[in-house]
Amino acid sequence: MNTRLLKKVRDKILENPTQVNMDHWYGWYNPSETEIKGCGTAGCICGWAVALQDKKTLAEENEAVKSKTPEMGYSTFAKLMEKLGREALGLTKSQANRLFYVETDGSAKWPIDLAEALDGSTNPESYAQVVADRIDRFIETKGKE
8 A cells, every 4th residue: 555645645635625525536616615726626535646646736637537538438437547546556446445435325435434524524624634534544444444
């Protein structure tokens, strides 16, 4: 597991709370519907990891990935992003599922306390803090939780 890159993702998320959205690899809105600062794009843990590895902004990375396969649909894009994120962070598929996906519907990926905290976040700063806490717990448990 590339803990150095994970910590870099955590730090960037905390520095740029309006640019965090765990619902999309890259998107033009954030869950609190506030103005997105920086490059105007929000990203999830995976999106941030891929962008930081490639030394690009979220917007630049989004365009770079889309330009590789311009005709792909969303599911192909999602599979490609997940693969790029797994490779960047040195994760197994099950580790990536636990880190990249928040779902709590029985296919639970995030620990329930953090998933509920994310859902209850009321502003970009609290949302980003929960995502950072998720990364810290993932590192502490060596990807097991």
